[in-house]
Amino acid sequence: MSPDRNRRPIPDATVSRLPVYLRILGEQRDLGVDSISSDRLAELGGVNAPKVRKDLSYLGSYGTRGVGYEVEYLIFQIQRELGLTHDWPVVIVGAGNLGQALAGYGGFGERGFPVAAIVDVDASKVGSVLGGTRVRPVDELPQIVRSKRINIGVVATPASAAQDAADRLVAAGVTSILNFAPIVLTVPAGIEVRKVDLAVELQILSYYEQRRTGGAAPTARARSASAS
Amino acid sequence: MSPDRNRRPIPDATVSRLPVYLRILGEQRDLGVDSISSDRLAELGGVNAPKVRKDLSYLGSYGTRGVGYEVEYLIFQIQRELGLTHDWPVVIVGAGNLGQALAGYGGFGERGFPVAAIVDVDASKVGSVLGGTRVRPVDELPQIVRSKRINIGVVATPASAAQDAADRLVAAGVTSILNFAPIVLTVPAGIEVRKVDLAVELQILSYYEQRRTGGAAPTARARSASAS
DNA sequence: CGAGCTTTGTGAACGCGTGCACGAGTGCCT
DNA sequence: AGGCACTCGTGCACGCGTTCACAAAGCTCG
Numbered sequence: 001m002s003p004d005r006n007r008r009p010i011p012d013a014t015v016s017r018l019p020v021y022l023r024i025l026g027e028q029r030d031l032g033v034d035s036i037s038s039d040r041l042a043e044l045g046g047v048n049a050p051k052v053r054k055d056l057s058y059l060g061s062y063g064t065r066g067v068g069y070e071v072e073y074l075i076f077q078i079q080r081e082l083g084l085t086h087d088w089p090v091v092i093v094g095a096g097n098l099g100q101a102l103a104g105y106g107g108f109g110e111r112g113f114p115v116a117a118i119v120d121v122d123a124s125k126v127g128s129v130l131g132g133t134r135v136r137p138v139d140e141l142p143q144i145v146r147s148k149r150i151n152i153g154v155v156a157t158p159a160s161a162a163q164d165a166a167d168r169l170v171a172a173g174v175t176s177i178l179n180f181a182p183i184v185l186t187v188p189a190g191i192e193v194r195k196v197d198l199a200v201e202l203q204i205l206s207y208y209e210q211r212r213t214g215g216a217a218p219t220a221r222a223r224s225a226s227a228s
Numbered sequence: 229m230s231p232d233r234n235r236r237p238i239p240d241a242t243v244s245r246l247p248v249y250l251r252i253l254g255e256q257r258d259l260g261v262d263s264i265s266s267d268r269l270a271e272l273g274g275v276n277a278p279k280v281r282k283d284l285s286y287l288g289s290y291g292t293r294g295v296g297y298e299v300e301y302l303i304f305q306i307q308r309e310l311g312l313t314h315d316w317p318v319v320i321v322g323a324g325n326l327g328q329a330l331a332g333y334g335g336f337g338e339r340g341f342p343v344a345a346i347v348d349v350d351a352s353k354v355g356s357v358l359g360g361t362r363v364r365p366v367d368e369l370p371q372i373v374r375s376k377r378i379n380i381g382v383v384a385t386p387a388s389a390a391q392d393a394a395d396r397l398v399a400a401g402v403t404s405i406l407n408f409a410p411i412v413l414t415v416p417a418g419i420e421v422r423k424v425d426l427a428v429e430l431q432i433l434s435y436y437e438q439r440r441t442g443g444a445a446p447t448a449r450a451r452s453a454s455a456s
Numbered sequence: 457c458g459a460g461c462t463t464t465g466t467g468a469a470c471g472c473g474t475g476c477a478c479g480a481g482t483g484c485c486t
Numbered sequence: 487a488g489g490c491a492c493t494c495g496t497g498c499a500c501g502c503g504t505t506c507a508c509a510a511a512g513c514t515c516g
Contacts, residue, residue: 020425
């Protein structure tokens with residue numbers, strides 16, 4: 001299991017599906033399933049079977065023809081490829097509504113991303129406890145990142161403060177950022193940024209709704225009275 | 229009317245970028261800018277200029293050569309295309325950590341998606357007030373959806389309850405679902421579903437971190453991290 | 457031990473989206 | 487009025503990702 005075996009780059013599209021396979025495999029293992037076919041995995045994952053096989057083939061040939069994939073072993077291989085064999089502690093910047101929710105949301109820790117710290121510029125928020133973690137002043141970011149060996153930061157501030165938050169994270173030594181603020185962050189080369197904009201997802205749904213109904217308004221202020 | 233005849237379909241990739249342009253245009257308008265070039269819009273949006281022009285060309289030829297795009301008019305055109313000329317009230321299923329956060333998060337309402345209602349199966353959660361909205365029992369979903377003319381539902385339940393939540397939403401008449409639960413929902417044809425899995429985004433970041441460091445662990449049994 | 461069924465792994469074709477280059481239209485300045 | 491600088495709109499080539507089809511490989515059973 002020497003990591004010096006040169007890894008060819010895995011297509012981005014495949015990387016974004018591997019976590020899905022991983023989750024399904026974990027569920028199946030907990031159900032007592034020890035072998036699974038690409039067909040079944042595709043069904044559970046909402047994709048088609050050839051795509052599953054091609055995706056998994058980027059990891060190596062870990063399946064057995066005529067049988068399928070050994071669940072336990074495949075979990076290990078995907079975890080290894082994704083770097084999930086150990087925890088990645090994260091620091092959340094911004095203890096507002098969203099930051100509080102993310103801290104309280106157990107899903108991060110369960111999947112290997114424990115919330116190691118929360119910071120905020122607002123002194124009035126410092127000291128309160130969210131999801132078992134005390135909010136600390138943003139100035140302590142460098143010490144926190146260094147002492148807890150944090151590589152990933154989460155920006156959960158309002159848009160106006162997001163760039164500053166990102167700058168501070170980068171200065172503190174973070175190399176990957178998950179950005180929930182609706183702006184495009186400017187970061188130095190080599191820093192990986194992913195953006196999640198909740199409103200954008202709704203707007204995309206709106207487009208398909210609008211196309212479906214031909215523009216009929218569900219709560220058109222012009223016609224029906226939508227109080228409150 | 230036939231909704232698909234008057235408009236050629238816009239590529240999905242373009243649809244997912246239109247909200248980004250829309251947000252930037254709104255900001256620029258608030259700053260007093262009344263005309264913007266594709267170059268500038270691309271810079272602010274983190275894409276390249278030809279892509280901006282191609283995206284906008286799907287809406288029609290609303291630019292002026294030699295000048296750029298009139299901000300106000302372009303905002304209107306994108307809003308019209310995305311169906312954002314009126315509000316789309318949404319209902320949130322699940323008043324747990326995530327549901328509470330989404331209800332309190334003002335970003336939805338600001339962007340035209342007011343939280344019209346929150347429901348939960350847990351009777352102990354019913355009655356509490358989140359973000360100005362009282363939590364109501366899940367059985368009232370059909371009445372809520374009908375009376376408030378809701379087309380979009382948000383699933384913010386644990387994974388185990390997500391499929392049931394989706395079924396109830398569909399039965400109540402919702403035609404689009406934004407799913408935060410980490411499972412693939414099964415819905416009838418014609419129902420649009422978009423999925424946001426917060427942990428998946430972190431796992432993707434983990435992959436790039438892992439590739440960068442060659443698999444060095446940041447917390448557990450780590451050698452010295454690469455301090456570049 | 458071989459036939460037949462099952463399932464993986466992958467080369468190749470196809471389609472979509474991106475990036476590029478350039479023609480076309482507009483405003484400004486002399 | 488004419489030239490020039492600027493920017494949009496778009497045809498085209500390229501590359502990535504998806505899909506398909508099929509050969510290779512393993513298991514089961516008689």
